[in-house]
Amino acid sequence: MKQHLIAIDLDGTTLNNQSKLTPTTIKTLQTLSRQGHLVSIVTGRPYLISGHLYDQIGLKTPMINFNGALGHIPHRKWAGEYAVNVTREMTLDLLAHKQELGIKMVIAEDKYHVWADHPSSDLPEFLPAKLAPEQILNEHNLNNDPIALTIQFDPAKKDAILNAVDQKYGDFVEPRVWGGPYSIMELIRRGTHKEAGLRHLVKEYQLSPDQIIAFGDEHNDAEMLSYAGRGVAMKNAVDDIKQIADDVTPVDNDHDGLAKYLQDYFHLDAAKLQLAE
Incomplete structure (x- = not known):
């Protein structure tokens, strides 16, 4: 199976409208991680208010915070870690x-x-x-x-x-x-976007953009979705993001839209994953 980098925005995308991860979303992302795909959170959130979500999914992969200004692997030293500062x-x-x-x-x-x-x-x-x-x-x-x-x-x-x-x-x-x-x-x-974080991961893991499937819903996801081989806008995304995306999820973020799209795309057994609910 071809390895993918699955880049996931948090608010309005991976999280529901209560800013929570559902059991179906967690189970889906864990299944894809076990299959060898790189699931990476790429968010505008600081690490201090997103690290608990990384841990809840159980990720071990790099995380991108501050819209691309920080790249790191939580809880460990990583030679690829970077930070782009203001003054x-x-x-x-x-x-x-x-x-x-x-x-x-x-x-x-x-x-x-x-x-x-x-x-x-x-x-x-x-x-x-x-x-x-x-x-x-x-x-x-x-x-x-x-x-x-x-x-x-x-x-x-x-x-x-x-x-x-x-x-x-x-x-x-x-x-x-x-x-x-x-x-x-x-x-x-200036010039620091989520795309910059993806470019760094592509270099570190010797991937190509066509191995990236990225999800987002807001204007700060534009560069990331444009760069990814498959940029997917959420059903609840703003119109500008839907227009630049390669695809749109049939279901919104409050109904496991990201998880269900990934289940279909990677041919996962949705019935087993939804038993977690």
Whole structure:
């Protein structure tokens, strides 16, 4: 059987609408791993809020976080590990000018750490609701260059913030505004996308893009789906992603759409896998 790299986004793709993995999804991904395929999470999430999902599936393969800015194998040293950082200087500069720019919150993160200027109860899964003293974002606690920044902003000031970032740091960083109702943008190193993580894995494992089947639902999945030999959009994906994908799942993420697509594609015994429910 031809080995595949199965690249899976998390939110809106592998996870259901309660941000959970279903037993059918776990069993399907474990079965494919045992068959010799490389199942790799490729997510915009930091490792700190996605590592438990990696462990729940029981993966041993590389994981890509921060939309391609971090590649690693959790719980072990890996010669292929990499991180693409932004700068401490930029982080502290945005923090110093947050009021005039209309920024409500600044979060800086690396593989094992998160710093923020204050806690937030708005999005407890993504924004820190509690902070220890050493996690307060300031020049004393932030000693190194973080991997990514997350900014919560006044929606009326979005264009002003984007313009300010572009004028001062546009050659270095690239903003991505979250979809949905949230006024949040991420800043990572310009040119760093999920595709970059896949290219790294292809090189490390001596694969080719036509061995990749990648799943996604949002704009930050565009480069990954375009690069993969088979890019699959979820039924619940935004229209732009469906248009660039090679295929669309018949079922959405809240009804095991990814698992059922993989069962059909790899001719797995769906009845046995769904007994896990």
